[in-house]
Amino acid sequence: MPTLSELTTALDALWPAGRAESWDAVGTVCGDPDAEVGTVLVAVDPVQAVADEAVRLGADLLLTHHPLYLRGTTTVGAHTFKGRVVHTLIKADTALHVAHTNADRADPGVSDALAGALDLRVLAPLVPDPDDPQGRRGLGRICELDTPLSLAAFAQHAAAHLPATAQGVRAAGDPDAMIRRVAVCGGSGDSLFEQVRAADVDAYLTADLRHHPASEAQERSPLALVDAAHWATEWPWCEQAAAQLDALSERHGWGLRTHVSRLVTDPWTAHAASGLHHDYEYPGAPN
């Protein structure tokens, strides 16, 4: 069995901390570098239910995509919900390690896993890492569907292939528009619209789009948008990361047991459709 320190050295080779955004907080959040690691749980969110699951499993390491503390804290007291997670983990000898924007940018990265879940063929990164001579690393991915689908059908496809959530999937644009070329970005992708425009795609699939960016993107020129649960767009990375851990374990003869959490940590638990109102009309709708 490796020590935590040996294992995180290997993780840092997969997802070097230096490739994270400057505002990000990746790496080990708690845990003893000399402790041995036999069992690992991989998840998107370091929330209490996931920490409890790690403890139930007897995991020595919880590897998550999201940081527990993106901004610095001066307390980990258990009177705070994040401090309670820290106490739960330290008392159970479970370390917490984060691979966030360094995993987004990696090859393979979060958006490769997302494209894979959606059966999309990856062509190139959406925002290539200038330091990668191979041209495979970077944020987001530009992809192609083998068979074009209407926007409505592509949204159905996404809903069917991503992990199920109560909120489902939303689409913006003409539901009949044909989609072949798609940009994808796991998580909140609203800062990449400029690059999406430059990529000349038919649609952009990401999460957490708000009214104004989505509305302005529609007004500027035709570009279909598909918005899924943030958690659902990043969960495929957990399986990809688990496979990478298995391969490391194999190579080093570590005998790691790696699990992927199937807890839905998307906060939205219910969805209600609007009824039909004949009073309202979408612009451009046939009359």
Place this chain on the structure above:
Amino acid sequence: MPTLSELTTALDALWPAGRAESWDAVGTVCGDPDAEVGTVLVAVDPVQAVADEAVRLGADLLLTHHPLYLRGTTTVGAHTFKGRVVHTLIKADTALHVAHTNADRADPGVSDALAGALDLRVLAPLVPDPDDPQGRRGLGRICELDTPLSLAAFAQHAAAHLPATAQGVRAAGDPDAMIRRVAVCGGSGDSLFEQVRAADVDAYLTADLRHHPASEAQERSPLALVDAAHWATEWPWCEQAAAQLDALSERHGWGLRTHVSRLVTDPWTAHAASGLHHDYEYPGAPN
């Protein structure tokens, strides 16, 4: 018929520009102060389809909630989509006037209209304006349901009573939790969580909630969240504002013809539900 200048003076009495946020951009965006105004169209978003509707109607004034230029521009050239709106309006002699956060804060304001659409009884502002001795102005509203509903039922109620949108309504929290006391905020309300906590409500209804604020709100302590289309939470204000314009017209003998746009300017045009996956599980779900 009043001149534009006379009419905007009256609008400024309803929604004084000085009560807008410092970063906001309210007031007249285009139009000649000396032109006469006979017909007014009220809408949420100053997008091209709405500008075209105003021109088709022969409206002399388009009154919207959202600014066309929230941040300053150095061009209104028609090679930009916002500049095209400006050209459309100026060439048709249609003025554009905005009441945004000054209307949010007013009495009655945007969240009063939202509460009214939802059949909620308003108790107090969520963030009271310290300069209002009556204690009625401010951002958001704290409300009560006459009959408590489960969260699932309350989300259905919201979906049925707000203008219909393709995206419908999402809820976070235990679907069976009983909701009686509700905070509402038309538009993007994610900056008000601290005040919502202090208001000791069962649920918070607003729009544009993203993963991290919603997830952290759930982790902190039980608080149900209901998230509707941004446009749908603000549209009820258009009818309220139209009624206020009618009353002004009556009082001054202006003979204004006031219309409310029924174009759905929510950008989301389709929704796809996830299928059932037995692989994923919500935390705390019964097994």
Place this chain on the structure above:
Amino acid sequence: MPTLSELTTALDALWPAGRAESWDAVGTVCGDPDAEVGTVLVAVDPVQAVADEAVRLGADLLLTHHPLYLRGTTTVGAHTFKGRVVHTLIKADTALHVAHTNADRADPGVSDALAGALDLRVLAPLVPDPDDPQGRRGLGRICELDTPLSLAAFAQHAAAHLPATAQGVRAAGDPDAMIRRVAVCGGSGDSLFEQVRAADVDAYLTADLRHHPASEAQERSPLALVDAAHWATEWPWCEQAAAQLDALSERHGWGLRTHVSRLVTDPWTAHAASGLHHDYEYPGAPN
């Protein structure tokens, strides 16, 4: 006849927007990219009288040196004097396009036109553009007079050769100092004193010099200053730009009619000389 879009593409080749200062606002301010352009008016300032002249002329494009909106605006309402210019132009289908610091830096640029008006031989840019291998682009110009003149005579020469203004021309320094080498900068050149010092010139001709920069320049070491009307130092560029437009029209067979505005938009309309006071004395004056 070219469309506005075709014409501005050609203008952008003369004066690329990317060569403007980062704080500047150049390019198209209003107008439809698909409209045809037959008549152009070139002027320094986009003020109301110039907009009215453009409309009277039936100009499809008004090309000015100064931006209408150097800082961003959130309104073009006609209750503002700049918004009135926008309404005047849009209603008459007259576009407005600006070439400002990109024209200052060009080859030929604003200061070449100024040097030409003054019969000065241009030697080099005052602040060379490091990206120009030819060494001809940049801010300001270092020039030579064929025949040296006293400062007093050079100021008279400038007053006689620049467009006439009520304010005339001021000079600082010893009126009898001989001037052969001159730096010139059209418009407000008070930020270039360091480069003027390094250029080892006898005099610096620019506009808008205030007391403290002029006084400190005098105290530091002998350097004659000549200060003309801002408008007068930039007007020669209008004729230069018109000739460039004529050449473009010729080359493309566009048949453009190009006019140069002769309205004096220098705001100063009168000058009063001081009488003789025997009470005051210039330092260093003979007794």
Place this chain on the structure above:
Amino acid sequence: MPTLSELTTALDALWPAGRAESWDAVGTVCGDPDAEVGTVLVAVDPVQAVADEAVRLGADLLLTHHPLYLRGTTTVGAHTFKGRVVHTLIKADTALHVAHTNADRADPGVSDALAGALDLRVLAPLVPDPDDPQGRRGLGRICELDTPLSLAAFAQHAAAHLPATAQGVRAAGDPDAMIRRVAVCGGSGDSLFEQVRAADVDAYLTADLRHHPASEAQERSPLALVDAAHWATEWPWCEQAAAQLDALSERHGWGLRTHVSRLVTDPWTAHAASGLHHDYEYPGAPN
């Protein structure tokens, strides 16, 4: 004879340092607090010629309106022109003391002296000091002419009554407009246009106006501008300050000898009028 320290204590009562702008640098620049002061020279600018005059006069104190170092310095070495002034003064035992924006704001202040030189009746400060119950302190002054004059005549009047300078006086606006109510501000007054508008005056007399502020002021609405030499608008304060020193000396029995410098420290030494060009035309000029 008072010590420098006793005298500056008295000056600080006339012009308290706490009433200067936060960015200003007033008070004693050099000199020994214990040295005796018998002779004082008052001037606008602490330039070398004025320092030399102070030494020639045997002045123990040079009192100026402008700071020597408005921004901090880390050297007073005589290789810099300001450091040479410091060496000249310290070696001659001449102190330097500055009253700048604290004198602008005083009662009487710099603009009172300017109004007095122009035979204007002062009505109120342009920007009243909220801490002055008498309502007499503040920046600028609102004044009245006993007999209205045309703008052209008022500019002539200013040129005749202010200290003579080579540059003379400029005016903007209709030369025939009648002027009765005038705002004045000694020195560079371009930051006070908003208050000038609110004061409902016919003209604004100040110094150092540049093209853009003057042009925009003209475009906004009719307001005549009169621009004189910065030095000339502040020189009348020297005589006012000298009279205040004489009164202090009388009151304390100090026997001070106070002189006012008559060196013209306006840097402009020559003016050249434009010839007549029939090619250019002022907007609105008769044809």
Place this chain on the structure above:
Amino acid sequence: MPTLSELTTALDALWPAGRAESWDAVGTVCGDPDAEVGTVLVAVDPVQAVADEAVRLGADLLLTHHPLYLRGTTTVGAHTFKGRVVHTLIKADTALHVAHTNADRADPGVSDALAGALDLRVLAPLVPDPDDPQGRRGLGRICELDTPLSLAAFAQHAAAHLPATAQGVRAAGDPDAMIRRVAVCGGSGDSLFEQVRAADVDAYLTADLRHHPASEAQERSPLALVDAAHWATEWPWCEQAAAQLDALSERHGWGLRTHVSRLVTDPWTAHAASGLHHDYEYPGAPN
């Protein structure tokens, strides 16, 4: 036995968090609010040796003056020395709570304990808290010696009465100067020189004075300085705080066992005196 939460509520009444500096980080750093507290250790520094001592003692709470994390952290991993402290404490169920600048400002506060250790009579705070009607709270204390001592003797007195450290005590100023009135500030007091000047004292005793502040204070005017180990000036507060905890325990019948750490956490472990050099001389020394 109280819970941690009950105990920290009582501590917050002694040292309200709202009275800490805005940049400070006080309150609970780790620990479960529902855990019971029977044994408390009070110390200056939350370093590893002190955490180990707390664990050896079976302390449920470690109360320190210095924060563990003054600036926020995104990791408490045991690969960092501070994270190791967190792991040590959480695994042993020992909470950590900090009272820093809120204890400095309290009545009694850190500087009262320091004055007490030095047998000084406290007259008033050095920087009074404007919100304390009694005038007893604030930073630092102004004190009096009952019998004046020379500076050399006062430094000896301080060395003898403060907890012993290897570095001892330094003094600046004339060793024979008589000291009666003394300002004291526990910890690093170099930001309070202005208030010390205003307090008209003979000496200022604090810690961590560096060359430039000490040198400039000496140059400005005679003021003796006494500089002791930072830890030694704050340790007396531990005994004072322990007594306050005992009183709370008594009042509530809590049966707390409170200990004060006697580990010297001053980092300096040795001192070497300079030999005599006849080559160097202190200014003003007798010859």
Place this chain on the structure above:
Amino acid sequence: MPTLSELTTALDALWPAGRAESWDAVGTVCGDPDAEVGTVLVAVDPVQAVADEAVRLGADLLLTHHPLYLRGTTTVGAHTFKGRVVHTLIKADTALHVAHTNADRADPGVSDALAGALDLRVLAPLVPDPDDPQGRRGLGRICELDTPLSLAAFAQHAAAHLPATAQGVRAAGDPDAMIRRVAVCGGSGDSLFEQVRAADVDAYLTADLRHHPASEAQERSPLALVDAAHWATEWPWCEQAAAQLDALSERHGWGLRTHVSRLVTDPWTAHAASGLHHDYEYPGAPN
């Protein structure tokens, strides 16, 4: 004899101003560039006693390591203690010139002189200047002792070899630890801990270390610290600089008389050792 200007040109070749930190203020502070320089005094601090010594000596130039004005000043009035130094020097025709961080970084530099005084063999700069192909310039020095010493003995060695001060020398860490490899930095070196860690040394000798940096350095991992008087660590540079001046004088045939000030400008004039307390204990001390 050289002029001040000729001499400072030579000094600028030794210690180019462009190699000083951007926040530093080096070069000539007062003095006439054309004055002749025959006698020079070199010192660490430009305090009044040193200025007086320069005047007594008849020095034409005082060369110091510390700036008089590190931050800019708007007054050199003699009512301030720094202004009094300026008056003293200007009236005596004594120039002041500063070589601060440009001398720290030079080859040889301040830390070379310090290493020399301590009989340490210099291996390399602690923070190498990337622009020095020789690899000899930079901040601090990494050194070796020929014969390893215990920390206690090395502190004694430092106390014996540096100029004598009342405060002596402090050491942190295990007094018995063996020291062979040492980093040194004249003056306040607390910003270089990261580079000291990277240099893999046994001890770091510098000045002005405060409680928190020293304590944190100890907690992080074993690293002995030695803290001497700031003045004492920089004084050896004065002798080094004097030798450099002598060499320049020789080379140019200038006949300069160069003196080094032996005034101790360390502000600390007395030290008192703590008595023995059996109540306190250093962590890790034998029992």
